[in-house]
Amino acid sequence: MEPNPRRPVxxxxxxxxxxxxxxxxxxxxxxxxxxxxxxxxxxxSGPASTAIPSTTPTTHPTVTGSPVATTPPTVTLVGAGDIxxxxxxxxxxxxxxxxxxDGTVFTAGDNAYDSGTADEYRDCYAPSWGRHLARTLPxxxxxxxxTKGLAGYRDAFGxxxxxxxxxxxxxxxxxxxxxxxxxxxxxxxxxxxxxxxxTWLAAELAASRTRxxxxxxxxxRFSSGFHGNDRDVDPFWQVLYAAGVDVVINGHDHDYERxxxxxPDGRPATDGIREFVVGxxxxxxxxxxxxxxxxxxxxxLAHGVLKMTLHQASYDWQxxxxxxxxxxxxxxxxx
Numbered sequence: 001m002e003p004n005p006r007r008p009v010x011x012x013x014x015x016x017x018x019x020x021x022x023x024x025x026x027x028x029x030x031x032x033x034x035x036x037x038x039x040x041x042x043x044x045s046g047p048a049s050t051a052i053p054s055t056t057p058t059t060h061p062t063v064t065g066s067p068v069a070t071t072p073p074t075v076t077l078v079g080a081g082d083i084x085x086x087x088x089x090x091x092x093x094x095x096x097x098x099x100x101x102d103g104t105v106f107t108a109g110d111n112a113y114d115s116g117t118a119d120e121y122r123d124c125y126a127p128s129w130g131r132h133l134a135r136t137l138p139x140x141x142x143x144x145x146x147t148k149g150l151a152g153y154r155d156a157f158g159x160x161x162x163x164x165x166x167x168x169x170x171x172x173x174x175x176x177x178x179x180x181x182x183x184x185x186x187x188x189x190x191x192x193x194x195x196x197x198x199t200w201l202a203a204e205l206a207a208s209r210t211r212x213x214x215x216x217x218x219x220x221r222f223s224s225g226f227h228g229n230d231r232d233v234d235p236f237w238q239v240l241y242a243a244g245v246d247v248v249i250n251g252h253d254h255d256y257e258r259x260x261x262x263x264p265d266g267r268p269a270t271d272g273i274r275e276f277v278v279g280x281x282x283x284x285x286x287x288x289x290x291x292x293x294x295x296x297x298x299x300x301l302a303h304g305v306l307k308m309t310l311h312q313a314s315y316d317w318q319x320x321x322x323x324x325x326x327x328x329x330x331x332x333x334x335x
Contacts, residue, residue: 035299035326036291041268043260043296043330072175076103077308081141081218081251083281084125085113090303091282093322095128097305101320104173105132108251108278109141109183109218112152116144121156128282136160137180140167141218141251145184168197170204176310177210179245181217185232192235201236205243211313212334214247215240220277222266224291224298225253237264241273244335247315249306251279254286256306256319257298258328266293271335276317278306301326 078101084091098105111129112120121130129136138161144153154161162169167182181201185191192198205213219230221237230252240248241264256279261272285300304321318329 035297035301036288036295037297038291038295041260041294041296071312074312075174075176075310076101077106077137077173077178077214077310078103078305079106079108079136080278080281080303080305081108081139082110082254082279082283083107083129084111084120085283086120086124087113088282088284090284090322091124091128094281094303094305095131097320097322098129098132101305101307103135104178105129105136106178106180106216106249107136107138107281108216108249109139110143110251110279110283111138111141112156113143113283115146116140116150116152117147118152118155121152125156130156133157133160137171137178137216139180139216139218140182140184142184145187166196166200168200172210174310175210175212175312177204177208177213179204179213179215181215181236183217183219183230183233183236183250191233193239198235198239202239205239205245208243212310212315213240213243213245214249214308214310214315215245216249218250219252220250220275221248221264222259222262222275222292222294223250223253223277224257224288224295225255225277225279225300226286226289227253228289229292234264237273244271245273246332246334247308248273248275249308250275250277251281253277254279254283255288255298255300256280256304256326256328257288258296258317258319260294260296262294268294274332276306278319280304280321297328299326299328 112125138157140153170179182188189195219233221233222229257277259275261274263269263272280303302321302323302325304319307318309316314333316331
């Protein structure tokens with residue numbers, strides 16, 4: 001808006017003072033609400049408050065006699081982990097968010113508390129997130145594995161849970177590889193490179209012809225939350241980093257946390273993997289422990305979902321809380 005030339009000069013001079021006072025009040029309020037941002041951590045995407053650029057399609061002239069190249073459509077991947085419990089209604093609140101967001105729904109494990117039984121999936125998961133079952137890409141957590149053979153999980157998700165002899169699978173979504181892994185290493189024959197899952201993962205990455213890849217599983221390699229770093233999934237990170245994977249999404253810790261791109265040893269790297277911990281699907285939230293290296297922003301303030309908008313060579317992220325009390329968003333290009 002252009003300044004009003006008839007406005008007294010004194011009013012213009014007061015505006016910066018009022019703005020600075022308001023800013024101080026807002027920052028002080030956020031500090032008491034369980035939101036933490038580490039300004040000293042470099043993040044190539046820029047600050048989380050940067051607005052997501054619009055994606056207006058460009059019209060290209062058609063050349064007669066020549067084939068017109070087509071590009072994969074922009075798609076949405078949205079979800080969270082640590083979801084449904086019959087003792088609360090936060091999972092219904094996050095499911096309401098899904099109602100208004102088109103695209104593919106992911107789960108980052110621990111989908112039905114407390115033990116992933118058929119009854120818990122029917123009574124706790126089905127009434128909320130279950131109404132999006134037909135568009136869900138699930139992954140299994142440690143609570144799901146409490147039921148032998150993932151019986152409740154497999155009954156609920158059917159073929160979407162992967163082949164009968166494996167709880168890991170992959171799909172292509174809008175020109176992206178979406179890889180779902182099972183980080184419950186002790187229940188599935190290990191997570192190392194020689195394990196059944198490890199050999200499958202190496203073959204899947206070698207066969208990939210897409211530029212961009214996101215991997216989803218339950219236990220985070222890096223976390224400032226209650227459970228903290230999980231070294232058992234380091235083999236995943238080693239092979240994913242070597243293949244140039246862009247994003248990893250996890251749950252397990254009941255909070256939201258975003259990391260700057262890093263290598264498997266937790267060192268900042270421009271070609272590193274950006275990790276999101278999104279254990280905010282409905283289970284009770286927990287406070288953070290001491291922050292670990294490269295954590296950019298974290299909140300245990302509100303339940304919510306992570307919305308990923310996947311373009312041909314880039315992606316946008318947006319954490320949407322159920323009550324609007326916290327948000328995080330940004331954009332980055334693929335490796």
